[in-house]
Amino acid sequence: MELLQLAVGGLANGCIYGLVALGFVMIYKASEGVNFAQGDMMMLGAFVALGLGNGDHLGLPFVLAVPLAMAVMFCVGWGVERVVVRRIFGQPQFALVILTIAMGFVFRFVAGAVFGYTPLVMETPYGGQNLNLGGVVIGYADLIAIAVTIVLTVALWAFFAFTRIGLAAQAASQNQLAAYIVGVPVMRVNSLIWGLSGAVATVAGVLYASRGAIDPNIGLLGIKAFAAAVIGGLGSLPGALLGGLIVGLVEPIAGRYAPGEVAQMSPYILMLVVLLTRPSGLISQVQMKKV
Amino acid sequence: MSLLEVDDLAIHFGGVKAVDGISFAVEPGEVFAIIGPNGAGKSTIFNLISRIYEPTRGRIRFDGQDITRLRAHDIARLGIARTFQNIELFDHSTVLANLLMGRHSHRATNVVQDILFLPKVRREERAHRRKVEEVIEFLELEAYRGKMIAGLPYGVRKVVEIGRALAIGPRLILLDEPASGLSVEETQDMAFWIEDMRREMGLTVLMVEHDMSLVTQVCDRVLAVANGRPLALGTPAEVQGHPDVQAAYLGTERAS
Amino acid sequence: MRVIFKTSYDRDIDLHEHGWERARMALLLGVMALLPFVLGEYYLAEAVNTLIWALAGMGLMIAVGHTGQVSLGHAAFLAVGAYAEAALMNAGLPFLVSFPLAGLIAGVFGGLIALPAARMSGIYLAIATLAVFVIVEELVILLEPITGGVGGQMAPSITILGIGFDRYGALANFYWLCLAVVALTTWGYANLLRSPTGRAFLAVRDSEVSARALGVNVTRTRALAFGLSAGVTGLAGALMGHYIGYFNYELFSIFISINLLLVVTIGGLGSIQGAFLGAILITGVPQLIAILRDNLKAGVGIDLSAVPGLDTLIFSLILIGFIIYEPTGLYGRWLKLRAWIELFPLARRDMFRRQKSYLKTERMR
Numbered sequence: 001m002e003l004l005q006l007a008v009g010g011l012a013n014g015c016i017y018g019l020v021a022l023g024f025v026m027i028y029k030a031s032e033g034v035n036f037a038q039g040d041m042m043m044l045g046a047f048v049a050l051g052l053g054n055g056d057h058l059g060l061p062f063v064l065a066v067p068l069a070m071a072v073m074f075c076v077g078w079g080v081e082r083v084v085v086r087r088i089f090g091q092p093q094f095a096l097v098i099l100t101i102a103m104g105f106v107f108r109f110v111a112g113a114v115f116g117y118t119p120l121v122m123e124t125p126y127g128g129q130n131l132n133l134g135g136v137v138i139g140y141a142d143l144i145a146i147a148v149t150i151v152l153t154v155a156l157w158a159f160f161a162f163t164r165i166g167l168a169a170q171a172a173s174q175n176q177l178a179a180y181i182v183g184v185p186v187m188r189v190n191s192l193i194w195g196l197s198g199a200v201a202t203v204a205g206v207l208y209a210s211r212g213a214i215d216p217n218i219g220l221l222g223i224k225a226f227a228a229a230v231i232g233g234l235g236s237l238p239g240a241l242l243g244g245l246i247v248g249l250v251e252p253i254a255g256r257y258a259p260g261e262v263a264q265m266s267p268y269i270l271m272l273v274v275l276l277t278r279p280s281g282l283i284s285q286v287q288m289k290k291v
Numbered sequence: 292m293s294l295l296e297v298d299d300l301a302i303h304f305g306g307v308k309a310v311d312g313i314s315f316a317v318e319p320g321e322v323f324a325i326i327g328p329n330g331a332g333k334s335t336i337f338n339l340i341s342r343i344y345e346p347t348r349g350r351i352r353f354d355g356q357d358i359t360r361l362r363a364h365d366i367a368r369l370g371i372a373r374t375f376q377n378i379e380l381f382d383h384s385t386v387l388a389n390l391l392m393g394r395h396s397h398r399a400t401n402v403v404q405d406i407l408f409l410p411k412v413r414r415e416e417r418a419h420r421r422k423v424e425e426v427i428e429f430l431e432l433e434a435y436r437g438k439m440i441a442g443l444p445y446g447v448r449k450v451v452e453i454g455r456a457l458a459i460g461p462r463l464i465l466l467d468e469p470a471s472g473l474s475v476e477e478t479q480d481m482a483f484w485i486e487d488m489r490r491e492m493g494l495t496v497l498m499v500e501h502d503m504s505l506v507t508q509v510c511d512r513v514l515a516v517a518n519g520r521p522l523a524l525g526t527p528a529e530v531q532g533h534p535d536v537q538a539a540y541l542g543t544e545r546a547s
Numbered sequence: 548m549r550v551i552f553k554t555s556y557d558r559d560i561d562l563h564e565h566g567w568e569r570a571r572m573a574l575l576l577g578v579m580a581l582l583p584f585v586l587g588e589y590y591l592a593e594a595v596n597t598l599i600w601a602l603a604g605m606g607l608m609i610a611v612g613h614t615g616q617v618s619l620g621h622a623a624f625l626a627v628g629a630y631a632e633a634a635l636m637n638a639g640l641p642f643l644v645s646f647p648l649a650g651l652i653a654g655v656f657g658g659l660i661a662l663p664a665a666r667m668s669g670i671y672l673a674i675a676t677l678a679v680f681v682i683v684e685e686l687v688i689l690l691e692p693i694t695g696g697v698g699g700q701m702a703p704s705i706t707i708l709g710i711g712f713d714r715y716g717a718l719a720n721f722y723w724l725c726l727a728v729v730a731l732t733t734w735g736y737a738n739l740l741r742s743p744t745g746r747a748f749l750a751v752r753d754s755e756v757s758a759r760a761l762g763v764n765v766t767r768t769r770a771l772a773f774g775l776s777a778g779v780t781g782l783a784g785a786l787m788g789h790y791i792g793y794f795n796y797e798l799f800s801i802f803i804s805i806n807l808l809l810v811v812t813i814g815g816l817g818s819i820q821g822a823f824l825g826a827i828l829i830t831g832v833p834q835l836i837a838i839l840r841d842n843l844k845a846g847v848g849i850d851l852s853a854v855p856g857l858d859t860l861i862f863s864l865i866l867i868g869f870i871i872y873e874p875t876g877l878y879g880r881w882l883k884l885r886a887w888i889e890l891f892p893l894a895r896r897d898m899f900r901r902q903k904s905y906l907k908t909e910r911m912r
Binding site: 087088091093094106230265276 | 681871
Binding site: 341343362363364365366367368372373375379380381382383384387388391392393394395396398400402405406407408412413415416417420421455459 | 556557559560735738739741742743744745746747749750753754756757758759760761762763764765771775817
């Protein structure tokens, strides 16, 4: 029973990791770069939603505040690609890694300057309400997190698998020059993907915020989500979700049976094991260089 | 005895049979070419011989020794050097440094000696440099010695890559499309160099090439492949006249 | 422009192309050695800090700049070095034994990690190092008997042949000690770069497949480079422990790893000089900000200390600026400037224009 209770909380946590991991994977799929600011984009998205929705700020209704925040963060992601990322086109992969880490710090500074560093709670219609199923207590926030994540993952998967833009994004990631020559608007597709990942990060942020307080440092969760993305396979959307769920489940269970430090380490140990045994993740793509 | 023997070599990527049952033998001092249309598996054969790919079946023997299971970095020490279709030089180093890199398989110092730069390291460096200067002289690269690779024209890079392979001091050199992207004059130079490699250095040359004029000019024997399968083996004239080759490689209009 | 006539291969093998360069190096070292007689206590301590950062930066440069292995977790090796040094000295070993041993422990630790990790490329290695960092951080808390856990650890003061090198008791001596370590490491690093080992590092960075065809064992070379990198960073960690005196796991946060990356990127990847320029920047900018802050407060009445995280913001913006506009870093900018001066007035704008390039995947399908 206790284990089941842990599992439900873990699943909901895992969904949020999974959503942030989705953002990593989307950008990786489109440009083979890794956006280390994804966690901070989640943080920023949560704060934008909070600023729009909370009574002591703008006080918009929740159902209006969240889509608006998603739109704002879409523009932020899109703008970041247009203004910054595009300029380092063609530089080695790690340039983007360092650049996005630095951008994460900028986001954190902005959020801290506007909202301060004391934890804030977001007002949601379902906050604090629970469902009691035969001794297992499930928060509505947990249920919604799980449901939203599943819907979003399926939608994104369909986007990449079936729509023209999704396919174009995949083509662009494999050979930008070739994609450009056959008429894929590589640049525009990239901007779009960055925008989308901003919107997805906002959803993750809102789900996170509805389960607890937020402060500008919650972006560090991105590192854990990153471990999730790697466990699942950096190129695979279902893999990201799977990785997120695994991390979400392993953490509380490890914490139950071992010292807290071991629980903190567990996602990373798991990730190292996966990297060593299946370097391209559980759901992998073929990786090999042609000479 | 043949210098290089390839026996029933095959590699399958998933369901794709990139190379499927290729056999040939290269005699010492010979210039041997593999020709075939794009995607025929020529470069894959090279990658199999230099042990970048793991063959699905078959044997590769060099100088009587089975090298099918050796690791890629053990190949150079045996005396097999290669170039790459798309030029794989160290772009952020000078021509000289690239050529010195070719001497790596002959290094006799370890990392501790290197860090302390003991007199032995200096002696070794001088010896490597002398060998490299011979290559520079042979390929007439004197003017480019201190230049960065990144700023060099394509034709020169191509020559530098061959120089790096020669610096190994090989017995067999694998040239992957040595004439691709070169002008007519540069291709002529290449033909002379290949001739000289054989005559002056006593090298055996195995090459993949599209340019039939170069192949007929320098090669003793030619193997034609298509779709990973062998088509014909013989002198350039014989292979060019072979009806299967004409159909697969030179285009059907001539065969009809 | 200076024309050099080379009369022997040794001219190319030597560290310096001509005597003037060698003299300049000696002069620089001499000035550095005289600093304690010129600077006050505060700025001398800052100079020590810069030297330690330069040492750590050189460590990371071996991995990132010369073998192309990005590490997001180098603070872990600083920690290993610092804790190993403190533990060994507390066990009674003299500094001259414990210090190299601490570097060796960090180096072996790094090499052991890199051996399996070296098979991974690019982004995956960066992630693995990040994971190692988090694991080390938690291990430090878990291994309380050695590390002092959350409470922290005390680095004993150094005595060599009866002379004190304590950071507080004899700062000038400690400065000279750090300077000697940095100078020796720089010399070893420069030697490495002109030797077969260093060439193999560059080869692995620029073209793995042709390095292999030339007989380089890529996995072993990567692991060796990473081990050396971790070892030098470990030495820096040991000195940092002595410099801080009393430290716990918080000293080696993820931000230190990022700052180290900043040192090598802004300084200029692939050059020893870059590590030094980067270190000067990263230790100098907070000082400048502090001075600026005081002046603004006194002069204009703006209180910047009310804005937390300003240092980090400025570092981030500098970093973003460099990556976009000058990916070759401060040292690269200096080389261009020097070329421009030497060629004056013949230099042309387009000389330094970057080539357009496209991303090509390493994936096969």
